[in-house]
Amino acid sequence: MRQYRATFENAAVGIAHVNPDLTYRRVNEALGRIAGYPATELVGRSMADITFPEDLDATLAQIKQVRDGETDSYDLEKRSVRKNGATVWVYVTGSAVHRSDGSIDHFANVVQDISGRKRDPDQVHLPMREMNHRAKNLLTRAGRCQPDCGA
Numbered sequence: 001m002r003q004y005r006a007t008f009e010n011a012a013v014g015i016a017h018v019n020p021d022l023t024y025r026r027v028n029e030a031l032g033r034i035a036g037y038p039a040t041e042l043v044g045r046s047m048a049d050i051t052f053p054e055d056l057d058a059t060l061a062q063i064k065q066v067r068d069g070e071t072d073s074y075d076l077e078k079r080s081v082r083k084n085g086a087t088v089w090v091y092v093t094g095s096a097v098h099r100s101d102g103s104i105d106h107f108a109n110v111v112q113d114i115s116g117r118k119r120d121p122d123q124v125h126l127p128m129r130e131m132n133h134r135a136k137n138l139l140t141r142a143g144r145c146q147p148d149c150g151a
Contacts, residue, residue, distance in 0.1 A: 014111030018094070020104050022047045022063070034090060034113045036082025052079035052087060059092075066096050067104065077114065089118040 008015055014031030016024055024042045032039035035050055042050075051059055055078040062074035073095040079087045094109040 014090075014109075014113075016042075016107075016109045016111065017097075018047055018107040018109055020106065025106055031111055034088060034111055035080055036084055036086065036088070041083075050080045050082075052081055055079050063094070063107070066094070066107070072096070077118070088113055089115045 008026075009028050011028055011030055014034045015028045016031050017026040019025050023044055023046050027039045027042045029039050032042060035042060037045075037050075047059070048056055059076060059078055062076050065071045066074055073093065075091070075093040077089065077091050080090050082088055091112045091114045092109055094107045096104045097106050097108055099105045
């Protein structure tokens with residue numbers, strides 16, 4: 001049990017046990033950091049509370065498939081709303097943990113922050129465009145390039 005607890009608490013990804021009513025039963029500190037809440041504040045809060053409103057229906061549809069026995073697990077990219085109102089993109093993988101009678105005891109979710117790869121492409125390429133612009137300016141000043149030479 002101690003090894004399991006250490007793995008749960010020290011994982012580099014967010015981990016949550018979510019009740020069948022979609023309230024957080026247990027979360028690790030990594031999930032707290034991703035969600036922008038102290039982990040203790042997430043316990044008892046609904047997953048819907050921190051899911052971006054436009055992504056809630058798709059999230060619930062995937063969970064319904066697991067509840068209905070259509071699939072064993074779900075995975076999705078969605079946005080979460082941090083405590084400060086900022087949006088963070090996450091990749092969630094979840095599966096149902098069943099009781100001996102077959103009913104769902106809880107969902108086990110692993111959550112990764114994928115905001116870095118979901119950033120606006122214009123923001124990712126902005127430094128490159130700025131460097132290209134400065135290089136053109138330097139070449140123009142040096143007399144090696146006309147203003148629209150394509151350098």
